[in-house]
Structure formats: C-alpha cells, structure tokens
Amino acid sequence: MNSLLAFIPPPGPPLLGTTGTELLLFGLLIGAGVYHARATGRDAKLFLAAAFSAVALFYFLCPEDSAVQQRAGDKVMRGMATLQAELMRAGGAVVIAKGPSVIGAFEFTYARGCMGLSYLAMAILCLLAQPVSWRRRLTGVLAVAVGMTFFNLLRLSILYVMWERGLTAAYDVFHSLGGGLFAAGAFALYLGALYLGAPKAPQLSAELRTQGSAV
Numbered sequence: 001m002n003s004l005l006a007f008i009p010p011p012g013p014p015l016l017g018t019t020g021t022e023l024l025l026f027g028l029l030i031g032a033g034v035y036h037a038r039a040t041g042r043d044a045k046l047f048l049a050a051a052f053s054a055v056a057l058f059y060f061l062c063p064e065d066s067a068v069q070q071r072a073g074d075k076v077m078r079g080m081a082t083l084q085a086e087l088m089r090a091g092g093a094v095v096i097a098k099g100p101s102v103i104g105a106f107e108f109t110y111a112r113g114c115m116g117l118s119y120l121a122m123a124i125l126c127l128l129a130q131p132v133s134w135r136r137r138l139t140g141v142l143a144v145a146v147g148m149t150f151f152n153l154l155r156l157s158i159l160y161v162m163w164e165r166g167l168t169a170a171y172d173v174f175h176s177l178g179g180g181l182f183a184a185g186a187f188a189l190y191l192g193a194l195y196l197g198a199p200k201a202p203q204l205s206a207e208l209r210t211q212g213s214a215v
Contacts, residue, residue, distance in 0.1 A: 021179035022118055026055060028187045029126040036194050042131040050129035058121050064112070073112030074100070080115065080149075084156050108160050116182050120148050123186045127193055140193025147189040152182065 033051060037044035062068045077100035085097035088104075095104035102108045127140045155178060162171040 021183045022122070024180075025119060025183040025186055026122055028183075029122060029190055032187070032191060032194065033126055033130055037131055040132075047129055047131055051126045054125040054129055055122055058125060059118075062121075064118070069112065069117060073115055073117060076115045076117065077110045077112065080153065080156065081110065083149075083153055084160070087153060087157055088160070102156075102160060104160075105164055108156075108163070110156075114152075114156065116148065116152055116186075119182055119186045120145065123148070123190050127190065130194065132194075136193070140190075143193050144186065144189045148182070148186055151185045155181065 030048065030051060033047050034044045037047045078097075081097040081100055081102050084102050085095050088095050088102070093104060095102050097103075100110045123144045124141050127144065128137055130137060130140075155174075159171060159175060162168075162174065
C-alpha cells in the first residue's frame with residue numbers, strides 16, 4: 001500500500017463551503033421555524049429570539065479557531081475517518097484509518113472544516129429553540145446528527161473515489177458544491193424533524209360540522 005502513495009498525490013482537505021452557505025442555512029432554518037410556530041399556534045417571536053440568541057452565542061463563544069471546536073473537531077475527524085475506512089472496506093477497497101486520514105492509494109486527510117460542525121450546531125440549536133415538546137426536540141436532534149453524519153460520510157467517500165480514479169474535474173465540481181449540499185441536507189432533516197410524525201390537530205366530527213353549517 002505504501003508504494004502506491006508516491007503515484008497519486010493527495011488532494012487538499014475536502015472542506016465545506018462556509019460563511020455564505022452557513023448564512024443561507026441559518027436564514028432557511030429561521031424562516032421554517034417561524035412558519036411552523038405560526039402554523040401550529042405557538043409563539044413565533046419566542047422561537048425567533050431563542051434561536052437567534054443561541055446561534056449568535058455559539059459563534060461568539062465557539063468560533064472556528066476556538067479550543068472547543070479544535071478539540072471537538074479532532075475527535076470527530078478521527079471518528080469519521082474510522083467510519084469511512086470501514087464503509088470503503090465493506091465495499092472492497094483496501095484502506096486504513098490513521099488519525100484524521102483515510103489511507104489507501106493515497107492519503108486522504110481531513111481538516112476541521114470538512115466536518116460541518118457549524119452547520120450541525122445551527123440545526124440542533126434551532127431545533128432546541130422550537131416551541132414543541134422536548135421529546136420531539138430531542139428526537140429531532142438525534143435524527144439530524146445521525147443524518148448529517150451519514151451524509152458527510154457519503155460525501156467524503158465519493159470524493160475519495162473520484163480522486164483515486166483520476167476524475168479531478170468531477171472532484172473539483174463536487175467539492176465546490178459540498179457546502180451547499182450539506183446545507184440542503186441539514187435543512188431537509190430539520191424539516192423532517194418538525195413535520196414527520198407530528199401530532200395532527202383534532203378534527204371536528206362530520207355531525208358537528210353539519211350542525212355548525214346549519215346554524
């Protein structure tokens with residue numbers, strides 16, 4: 001395996017797009033949360049204040065270069081490398097995980113920006129601020145965390161295979177779309193957590209509707 005490393009130069013870290021896509025995701029989360037709160041008769045202003053304050057506090061206390069994000073990012077990268085190596089070995093690839101890298105025909109090394117921790121944090125904080133039952137909030141948080149981990153695992157594995165097969169043009173295109181795809185995935189999971197399995201409002205019986213229309 002080590003002899004092959006000299007033949008395929010490693011790509012740069014498969015970073016996600018930041019700033020623009022993060023702002024877009026935040027706007028979508030806030031808009032969807034406010035709409036859901038109003039549609040279900042809950043306090044939309046309270047959600048808006050809580051979500052905005054929580055996300056702003058996160059970026060103030062835990063910026064990209066903070067010790068908290070560094071420690072969390074290091075652990076997440078190592079875990080993701082292990083998961084990616086296991087997934088690729090299950091598909092027949094000869095790779096190993098070593099620290100924040102997946103090593104096969106070349107060394108595929110992550111950076112903290114590859115993990116999308118800011119996207120994940122925004123979705124989770126907006127869910128926790130949502131005026132629904134705590135059971136729904138915590139279930140939604142779990143679904144978003146698992147879903148975004150799987151999505152990023154798939155993204156990183158596709159990028160690895162593209163680079164290994166010399167599809168550099170396709171790699172660059174897919175790489176550049178990573179932040180937008182990750183934001184879209186986070187938003188879709190957030191909507192699913194809000195609407196899937198939500199209790200329906202009780203409906204009047206046919207007899208009561210008939211009586212009401214007669215009056």
